[in-house]
Amino acid sequence: MSILVGKATRVVTQGITGATGQLHTRACREYGTQMVAGVTPGRGGTDFEGVPVFDTVDAAVRATGADASVIYVPPAGAADAILEAADAGVALVVCITEGIPVLDMVRVKRFLEGRPVRLVGPNCPGVITPGECKIGIMPGYIHTPGRVGVVSRSGTLTYEAVHQLTLLGIGQSTCIGIGGDPIIGTGFTDALRLFNDDPNTDAVVMIGEIGGTAEEEAAAFIQAHVRKPVVGFIAGQTAPKGKRMGHAGAIIAGGRGTAAEKMEALRRAGVTLAPGPAALGATMQTVLKEKNLLR
Amino acid sequence: MNIHEHQAKELLRRYGVPVPAGEVAFTVEEAVAAAERLGFPCVVKAQIHAGGRGKAGGVKLVRDAAAAQAAAKDLLGKTLVTPQTGPTGRVVRRLLVEQGVAIARELYLGMVVDRAAGRVAVMASTEGGVEIEEVATTAPEKILRETIDPVVGLAPYQGRRLAFGLGLAKDQVGQAVSLMTALARCFVESDCSLVELNPLVVLGDGKLLALDAKIGFDDNALFRHPDLRALRDPSEEDPREVEAAKHDLSYIALEGDIGCLVNGAGLAMATMDTVKAAGGMPANFLDVGGGASTEKVAAAFRIILGDPHVKAIFVNIFGGILRCDVLAEGVVQAAREVGLAVPLVVRMEGTNVEQGKQILAASGLDIISAADMADGAQKAVAAARRAA
Numbered sequence: 001m002s003i004l005v006g007k008a009t010r011v012v013t014q015g016i017t018g019a020t021g022q023l024h025t026r027a028c029r030e031y032g033t034q035m036v037a038g039v040t041p042g043r044g045g046t047d048f049e050g051v052p053v054f055d056t057v058d059a060a061v062r063a064t065g066a067d068a069s070v071i072y073v074p075p076a077g078a079a080d081a082i083l084e085a086a087d088a089g090v091a092l093v094v095c096i097t098e099g100i101p102v103l104d105m106v107r108v109k110r111f112l113e114g115r116p117v118r119l120v121g122p123n124c125p126g127v128i129t130p131g132e133c134k135i136g137i138m139p140g141y142i143h144t145p146g147r148v149g150v151v152s153r154s155g156t157l158t159y160e161a162v163h164q165l166t167l168l169g170i171g172q173s174t175c176i177g178i179g180g181d182p183i184i185g186t187g188f189t190d191a192l193r194l195f196n197d198d199p200n201t202d203a204v205v206m207i208g209e210i211g212g213t214a215e216e217e218a219a220a221f222i223q224a225h226v227r228k229p230v231v232g233f234i235a236g237q238t239a240p241k242g243k244r245m246g247h248a249g250a251i252i253a254g255g256r257g258t259a260a261e262k263m264e265a266l267r268r269a270g271v272t273l274a275p276g277p278a279a280l281g282a283t284m285q286t287v288l289k290e291k292n293l294l295r
Numbered sequence: 296m297n298i299h300e301h302q303a304k305e306l307l308r309r310y311g312v313p314v315p316a317g318e319v320a321f322t323v324e325e326a327v328a329a330a331e332r333l334g335f336p337c338v339v340k341a342q343i344h345a346g347g348r349g350k351a352g353g354v355k356l357v358r359d360a361a362a363a364q365a366a367a368k369d370l371l372g373k374t375l376v377t378p379q380t381g382p383t384g385r386v387v388r389r390l391l392v393e394q395g396v397a398i399a400r401e402l403y404l405g406m407v408v409d410r411a412a413g414r415v416a417v418m419a420s421t422e423g424g425v426e427i428e429e430v431a432t433t434a435p436e437k438i439l440r441e442t443i444d445p446v447v448g449l450a451p452y453q454g455r456r457l458a459f460g461l462g463l464a465k466d467q468v469g470q471a472v473s474l475m476t477a478l479a480r481c482f483v484e485s486d487c488s489l490v491e492l493n494p495l496v497v498l499g500d501g502k503l504l505a506l507d508a509k510i511g512f513d514d515n516a517l518f519r520h521p522d523l524r525a526l527r528d529p530s531e532e533d534p535r536e537v538e539a540a541k542h543d544l545s546y547i548a549l550e551g552d553i554g555c556l557v558n559g560a561g562l563a564m565a566t567m568d569t570v571k572a573a574g575g576m577p578a579n580f581l582d583v584g585g586g587a588s589t590e591k592v593a594a595a596f597r598i599i600l601g602d603p604h605v606k607a608i609f610v611n612i613f614g615g616i617l618r619c620d621v622l623a624e625g626v627v628q629a630a631r632e633v634g635l636a637v638p639l640v641v642r643m644e645g646t647n648v649e650q651g652k653q654i655l656a657a658s659g660l661d662i663i664s665a666a667d668m669a670d671g672a673q674k675a676v677a678a679a680r681r682a683a
Contacts, residue, residue: 075515075518076518076519099515100515101486101513101515101516101519102408102486102488102513102515102516103408103415103445103483103486103513103516104516105413106408106413106414106415106445107445109413109414110413110414110444110445110446125615137585137615138615139614139615139645139646141646142645152561153561154559154560154561154562154565155559155561155562155615156557156558156559156561156562156613156615157559157561157562157564157565157613158561159613159615159645160562160565160613160644160668163613163644163645180560180561182408182410183408183410183413207561209560209561209564210564211410212410212411213410213411214410214411217411233565235561235562235564235565235568236564236565236567236568237568237571238549238564238567238568238570238571238577239564239567239580240547240549243547243580244514244547245545245547245560245563245564245580246545246559246560246561246563246564246580246582247560247561248514248515249410250560250561250564253407254407254427254428254431255428255431255432259568275572276568276569276572276668276669277562277565277566277568277569277668278569278667278668278669279669
């Protein structure tokens with residue numbers, strides 16, 4: 001087992017008929033994920049390589065019992081897609097889309113308050129429990145089942161970390177890409193809480209970057225509650241102030257959000273910082289050895 | 296996306312936020328004519344996308360047409376250097392000529408998206424006319440805050456809390472509430488990322504006025520604001536960043552000499568960090584994104600090589616959906632098209648990595664292969680040193 005997704009998860013793809021939706025529905029199904037439905041308004045009644053397509057998420061959920069959704073809808077319609085999925089009663093919405101207007105996400109967050117739904121993303125690679133369920137665009141083959149949780153704002157930097165862990169024989173329980181936007185559904189603290197409570201996760205890799213104060217808040221949570229070892233890395237130590245470094249959320253603004261501040265906060269909370277991105281796997285290996293958690 | 300002060304004030308005017316009477320001028324003649332229409336004394340203000348203009352001599356009070364002409368002549372074409380422009384400064388290409396006003400108090404009023412709260416936050420302070428970041432550090436209790444519930448917008452009671460908190464007189468509170476709610480509507484309807492009135496002034500007659508206005512827009516939302524897109528001033532932007540955006544590349548120019556080409560923003564930032572850790576300085580941030588067509592890779596190379604400081608290029612790719620053989624083809628073709636004159640270090644990992652490596656090896660190009668990220672950074676730094 002793991003957190004968020006597993007063998008039993010049934011996934012509906014919103015935006016299934018677009019190029020990205022098609023590519024990744026196919027890849028996730030090949031990985032072994034239960035891709036039970038797709039939604040593209042106006043294409044209901046057709047199917048994509050055997051996956052039935054519906055006009056609405058509501059119809060898809062009623063017909064197939066889908067309990068998770070993945071969104072590949074372009075930015076102009078993506079926030080609305082999140083609302084639709086939440087309203088249709090799926091428990092987990094994973095929004096891959098990059099480029100959603102920030103104020104759309106302010107409204108989405110308000111809409112989701114009080115609803116029994118978890119949003120991951122937007123602007124994220126997705127969630128994977130290796131060997132069981134892959135929802136998103138991450139390359140499945142670099143992962144291997146295990147007991148280290150991974151939570152990250154990045155995509156390819158996460159793949160780096162996961163690849164290093166796998167090569168060292170250290171498997172992953174669940175990997176969550178929380179995304180690079182300033183307003184997201186699941187933050188570091190939420191993910192760390194889930195990993196902390198998960199009997200199948202022994203340690204966590206946490207990959208942050210410049211911008212915002214999420215890592216600092218996570219550090220406070222780690223200090224107060226997390227008894228499992230955490231290895232961290234913050235990207236953007238050389239980033240200049242005031243510039244958006246690719247991710248909408250990766251900007252040092254108003255003097256806050258520097259890598260140095262985040263690293264210091266994590267260090268004080270007892271997180272072991274990897275000396276560089278190429279050393280993430282090795283750092284976790286050392287930490288697991290010290291704690292006698294290496295299997 | 297940023298806009299000029301005069302454009303920000305025009306937008307605010309449309310929402311009913313009180314701003315000084317003023318006109319934009321692109322020539323000395325236009326400036327003098329505007330000054331004569333507005334009456335004296337008036338103010339001639341350099342328009343650049345950066346603050347700190349006043350202290351740098353970019354704002355001049357003028358009392359007659361001759362002074363207006365002299366001010367305009369001095370400022371147009373001048374390179375203004377402020378703490379925010381950096382040492383190279385910015386060339387002034389337009390002016391805002393504005394009516395003079397009698398200031399009784401200077402306040403601060405700003406709005407940004409509060410990431411932690413997931414809402415728009417309003418900040419107000421009695422410390423107007425100074426850097427709000429300074430106030431946040433030295434006197435945080437002087438910053439009043441409200442967050443906007445998207446269901447109701449900025450409520451009048453919140454405006455009153457701020458107005459009374461600022462010590463405004465009874466007869467100014469109503470004005471303040473109208474101004475703040477109008478500002479909040481502007482922020483939300485225009486998809487702003489920042490709106491800052493610094494200072495918001497109280498005039499001698501008790502009226503409120505936005506004496507300076509800075510507005511930034513959420514780049515992700517510009518697709519639904521064609522009128523705001525039209526306000527863009529490319530001359531205020533780094534031409535390489537403008538070129539990169541045309542090709543759907545994310546590019547930021549930096550000070551160093553190691554060009555970087557990476558897929559993924561987090562990995563791109565980490566690559567810059569690794570180059571620095573290896574004793575070098577990155578020349579740029581560049582995220583080539585998920586789809587690596589040859590055109591995109593070639594455009595990326597061209598932009599990186601357009602920087603005369605670049606002495607070596609480090610390509611760091613973790614291929615997921617982006618296959619390494621496709622990327623390798625792109626690199627080879629791009630290098631041939633663009634004419635690679637500096638050492639090229641390539642580190643690839645992920646899908647089809649072996650095919651990718653073979654393509655690079657067989658290309659006949661002088662490509663230095665790296666085993667991992669740290670190795671690649673070290674090799675790029677060494678190559679740049681040799682070329683120096």
